[in-house]
Amino acid sequence: xxxxxxxxxxxxxxxxxxxxxxxxxxxxxxxxxxxxxxxxxxxxxxxxxxxxxxxxxxxxxxxxxxxxxxxxxxxxxxxxxxxxxxxxxxxxxxxxxxxxxxxxxxxxxxxxxxxxxxxxxxxxxxxxxxxxxxxxxxxxxxxxxxxxxxxxxxxxxxxxxxxxxxxxxxxxxxxxxxxxxxxxxxxxxxxxxxxxxxxxxxxxxxxxxxxxxxxxxxxxxxxxxxx
Numbered sequence: 001x002x003x004x005x006x007x008x009x010x011x012x013x014x015x016x017x018x019x020x021x022x023x024x025x026x027x028x029x030x031x032x033x034x035x036x037x038x039x040x041x042x043x044x045x046x047x048x049x050x051x052x053x054x055x056x057x058x059x060x061x062x063x064x065x066x067x068x069x070x071x072x073x074x075x076x077x078x079x080x081x082x083x084x085x086x087x088x089x090x091x092x093x094x095x096x097x098x099x100x101x102x103x104x105x106x107x108x109x110x111x112x113x114x115x116x117x118x119x120x121x122x123x124x125x126x127x128x129x130x131x132x133x134x135x136x137x138x139x140x141x142x143x144x145x146x147x148x149x150x151x152x153x154x155x156x157x158x159x160x161x162x163x164x165x166x167x168x169x170x171x172x173x174x175x176x177x178x179x180x181x182x183x184x185x186x187x188x189x190x191x192x193x194x195x196x197x198x199x200x201x202x203x204x205x206x207x208x209x210x211x212x213x214x215x216x217x218x219x220x221x222x223x224x225x226x227x
Contacts (some may be wrong), residue, residue, distance in 0.1 A: 002059055004131030011134060012064040013037050019044050019058030026059070065121065071112050071139040075154040078109050083224055084156055084179040085217070086112040086147060088189055095185070096120050097128025098214030104132035106221040111138035111160045112179075115146060151179045158197040160182040160189050161220050164211040165201030169220055172200055174227045180220055185213050 005013055006029050008123050013033055019028060020041040030039055031035040048054050075084070085108045090096050096118055103111055111120075117140070119125065120133045140148060159172065181197060183189035189197075202211065203220055209218075 001126065001134070002026070002061055002129040003029050004134045005061055005063060007031075007133055008141070010066040010137070013044060014062045014064055015040065016062075017042060017047065017050070017060040018042060019047055022043045022058050029225070035063040055100050069137070069139045071141050071145065072150055072154070074110050074112075074139040075150065075156070076135055078154075078177075082109040082113060082156075083221070084101035084106065084110050084177075085221065086114075086151070086158070086179050087117050088147070088181065088193065089112045089184040089187065090117045090182070090183060090213070092129050093118055093122050093125040094215050097133070098123075098212075099182070099217050100125070100132035100136055100138075102218040102221055103136045104129070106218070106225045108136055108221065111136055112147065112150075113138060113140045115141060115143050126167045127196075138172060147181075148193065159220075159224070160194050160197035160199045161216055162188055162196075162199050163203070165199035165203055167198070168201045169202050169223050171200075172227065175224070178224050180217070182213055182217055182220075183209075 005011065009176070010092070015038050016030065016033070017040045020043065023041060038111040044058060047058055047060065051060065085099065085103050087099060090099065100111065100120055113120070120129070120138065126133050148158055156177045157175050158181055160177050181189060181193065202216060
């Protein structure tokens with residue numbers, strides 16, 4: 001993830017703290033940082049004391065959050081063919097990290113978060129995303145902002161993934177600007193949201209209709225990207 005941080009422009013690195021024994025191996029990455037970014041060295045016990053748990057990789061970095069971007073502005077800057085991931089009520093940091101990892105892996109152009117989603121820059125979410133949170137542009141909708149209306153204004157087709165979806169994912173025709181909507185495990189997407197979307201499902205074995213939300217996202221994003 002330090003390599004990802006050093007190679008992107010959205011989050012400004014402020015400082016790096018690493019285990020002294022890792023310095024030589026990490027030099028090619030550290031040399032990518034601006035000269036004014038300090039790099040501190042410490043022994044593993046000192047690192048563990050600072051973090052509060054055993055830090056196996058011996059690497060910590062501090063970066064400045066990017067200025068918030070309005071969701072509408074983010075969508076306005078996307079190309080004619082684009083893929084968006086829109087998340088509603090994702091409160092689990094493991095799932096958030098997994099979703100951003102899939103978004104990075106399948107070339108998602110932007111991620112939209114509703115106001116109830118957890119922070120993708122939380123430490124655990126960043127780690128699970130393997131740096132995907134630092135790669136994929138995202139924006140959080142304001143309280144009361146209409147997600148479906150926003151997507152429609154920017155010519156995106158909202159595709160809601162649900163076990164009760166009307167169309168099998170594999171039968172969905174190619175779309176130039178799809179926006180995949182996902183809700184939290186359990187409650188899923190609100191009925192009012194589903195009613196305004198094209199709904200799709202992932203066919204599964206009889207008697208079982210549940211996948212982890214990040215797993216389901218990976219399957220759906222692959223289908224939308226290659227179609």
